[in-house]
Amino acid sequence: MCHLPSAVRRLVPAVFATAIMTISGTGVSGAAAQPSSGPPSDTVEFARLTWTEIAAAIRAGDDTILIPVGGTEQSGPYIAVGKHNIRVAALADRIARRLGHTLVAPVIAYVPEGGTSPRTSHMRFPGTISIPPAVFTGLLEGAAESFRVQGFRRVVFIGDHGGYLTSLKAVAEKLDHKWKGTAHALYVAPYYDVIATRYADALRARGLGAALGKHADLSDTALMLAVDPSMVRQDALRSAPLPGPDQGVYGGDPRPATAALGRIGTDMQVEAAVEAIRRAP
Template sequence: MSERGLAPDPAGQRPIATRDSVWIEELTWMEVRDALASGKKTVIVPTGGVEQNGPYVAAGKHNLILRATAEAIARKLGDALVAPIIPFVPEGQIDPPTSHMRYPSTISLEESTYQALLKDIARSLHAHGFRNVIFIGDSKNNQDGMNIVAKQLDDLWRTSGDRALFVPEYYDWDDRSRWLRARGFQEVDEGIHDELSVESIIMAVDPTAIRLAERQAAGRDSINRVKLAPPDSIAKTGRELVQHIADVTVAAIQRQLQSQR
């Protein structure tokens, strides 16, 4: 048998230095194995979505936001890695289309499909040795499915000391709006499924995803009557908001881990 046909030794020594990343998809299997062995026993499972988001923001807005927030949460926890962002979630009835499915770009899952996907992902991660599986979701329709699956798995795992948790505090839009108002941003809802909390974070991740240059050229570089200028300042606000979300979420995770449901 050729060497290409041999399975690698699960206990083999890693031949290169590890990369500084919390994203499982960016790591080698050896890096994940060694992270587990070093004490990273928590994994965050983030759910986003692909949906219409008004005339200015790319359809993957929730996934873009999670690129910033999930990483900040994992690094603040200190013992966590992040699973790949789940980009497809319930977005409305598919046929006939309802809710976001009435608009091109949206991809929706049936609730049963979504919950089955969450469960299989969590079970896979748990099988590898992650003791705490944490569900967070950056969209409203994600929340119920995560809550249901987390409770089912938590009931199965708690006897061994392992946990599956859903953290609703992560997706608190009122808290995000209050945080912005406390810093002098006064929005007026323009009814286009978009707001400054979204655009400021995405500005810090990828300004092209909110079409900043095109909007500046068209004189449309504002959201809910808040000017997206100067851009560096708005991006700084987005980065600070990411840290606030991380603080709130980590505190909620720690409360749940210490509780007896």
């Protein structure tokens, strides 16, 4: 049996649905949807553009590119392992639209998550993917350099996971020094920092716990619900045991989390990132 990739399986019904079939007296004729003659009018996603469209965008002033960095890790029994990737992609899209003249690179989903022999940190659980720190920093540098030589004048790292933020900062500082006079590299710390500060304070002001801004806790779960509720297993969340490292949960009780509470945090993240990038060179 031929096993098609899931993306192809999802595409097949849409292709057939767009074919217009008519039956005439002389037989059956069909007209399938024609390929697009240009880029999607509202996209900021680098991966959805052709190379000629990217070149044209750079010539037209799109001089900034965001590199969203996620991670693939366990997040308790009720949040899917792609949490950081889905969230940072969605928020980077919002940030790019607010900034203007900005594109969003593909998400970096492979990051350091702990050791494999012995298994440490999140690697103690199934569902986590980890790469060595040196491989990670090499990946960041290579991706950033790829964008610089194409003509982007600002390469901006946005990290959704606390475990590698020092690496993002170090790589950005290294590249900014190396590129001096030709381009800038920037790490946007406020995007992540606001979660454990202003957002945690906003939740506490609503009487919602003290241990916030952690992992798979109330704040983390609410942020995921705000971006993509399908990533949260509601039945498992409602019956979640008390948080603990044996469940991969660190912080306060996640059960009161709602999408409305999460939107408070995602709005703060977008605002903080936009402000920081606008202030930067």
